[in-house]
Amino acid sequence: MVGAGQLARMTHQAAIALGQSLRILAERPDDGAALVAADVQVGHHTDLEALRRFAKGCEVVTFDHEHVPPDHLRTLAAEGVPLLPGPDALLYAQDKRAMRERLTGLDMPAPxxxxxxxxxxxxxxxxxxxxxxxxxxxxxxxxxxxxxxxxxxxxxxxxxxxxxxxxxxxKVPLVRELAAVVARSPFGQVSAWPVVETVQRDGICVEVLAPAPNLPDDRAVQAQEMAIRIATELGVVGILAVELFDTGKEMLVNELAMRPHNSGHWTIDGSITSQFEQHLRAVLDYPLGATTALAPATCMANVLGGASGGMAFDERLHHMFAAEPTAKVHLYGKSVRPGRKIGHVTVLGETFDDVRARAARAARWLSDAAE
Structure with a gap:
């Protein structure tokens, strides 16, 4: 996996359970995934020679971000490196103009x-x-x-x-933002998780609700079908996250991501198969896993870095676990900066009022140790 952030870190955890060894290309030896993976190479994703060295001996190369230059991707593909998703698909996650032109050609609803x-x-x-x-x-x-x-x-x-x-x-007058996360294998098998609602603050996702509350079944199916069609038409292999604007009357495609995505983190604890395991299954062309949710309501809350100082992080964990023993915590091994995503918590339950309150409280303890 090219990139060594939290997505690679959590993909590494899923690889262990599958008996696979994930090689990481990290910019720095203290990147989040580099701290936990055994097979780490240090190099920059814009360095073609570093990419070549990294790919040598890999069964398949995949990505935790979209920032590898397209020319490098095409060069590697021409040299026989198995890239999934491939350069022709990744272009539409890298270039918003290309994405808009392609989706317009597919008559996908969009701003x-x-x-x-x-x-x-x-x-x-x-x-x-x-x-x-x-x-x-x-x-x-x-x-x-x-x-x-x-x-x-x-x-x-x-x-x-x-x-x-x-x-x-x-500027779309939206009611809320949604995300439809699907997976596709080289064989063409597809799977879809329940459509989720994503809550944004200052341009950053702070909360994901699964399944999206009060979304009619027919509209949820429509969003899943849109995402599956996009994955198929663009030839995506692996995870595809389709971010959507819900106007109350229609759903418009906002952006695409061809990798595990923040809107799918809830699946680690809230679904039979996590997006990270599914991404590996897809790029390795294994049969895809079931995507059934494990509870009527799941809330994933991002933990954002707070102000420096205050309670030590280990003590924050102690208090958080005491206050919210059912919360599942995932920390990314990142240094703390205000507003930076340093982890997430997931809470499962019967109602959204309950899980949102508990997830927010748990995230608050880890962010700034405040009740």
Whole structure:
């Protein structure tokens, strides 16, 4: 797995149970996955020679992020390196303009959008859809970075004047955000977990509710079918997460991720098969596992770094376990910075009011030791 963050760390845990050995390409020896995996190579994902050395002897190479340059991916594929998902699929998780063009060709419901290279482009688009609009970097961007909501041409001048390739989208009046996470194998087998609701704060997902509360069955099936069709049409192998805007009337595709995804972390404790095990099953072309939820209501809450100082982390764990003994904790081995995802907690139960309250309390203890 190229990348050594929390996704690789949790994929490593799933690999152990399958009797597999996961090799990690880490930027630094203290990356989260590098701290726990036995087979770690240090190198940068933009270094073609490092990628070549890393891939030598691997049965299959997969990814915990989308940042390997497409030209490097195509070179490796041409040299016979088995990449899953492959370069042709990964392009649509790497390049938002390419994604929008492809999904438009598939008649997938999506916000109105356009490429932007000048202020005239932006103003012409805003004249059609109205202000405010959402500018997005075509490449890169994560957890709210590379996204700008602008209410006028004056607010957009600095962004549009930068060398960053951009697209612009209408600002959708959404009720909530959803995610449909599916898996696909090279053989073409597909599986889907229950559609979830993701709760965002300052561009960062803070909470995932599974299954999405009060989502009618027909609309849940529609979201799953959309995600499966996208995975099939794009030739995705492994996990595909389709982020959706729920307007109350329709569901619009926001973004794609072709790797385990934050919206699927709940599956470790809340589903028969976790997204991490399923990703491995898919890229190894094993039969896929059951995706049934284990409880009527599951809440996954991200643990975000709080202010420095205060109670030692081990003491926070002590208090959290005493307060919430049913909470399952997953820590990522990351240094703490305010707002940084350093772990998550998962709580299962009968009602969303109950699991949300317990998960929030557990996450709060780990974030800032506050009740």
């Amino acid at each position: 109105r959008w356009a490429p932007v290279s000048t202020m005239d482009d932006l103003v012409a688009f805003a004249d059609r859809v109205g202000w405010p609009v959402v500018l997005k970097a075509s490449r890169g961007g994560y957890d709210g970075k590379g996204v700008w909501v602008v209410g006028s041409a004056a607010e957009a001048v600095e962004v549009v004047g930068s060398p960053t390739p951009l697209i612009v989208e209408e």
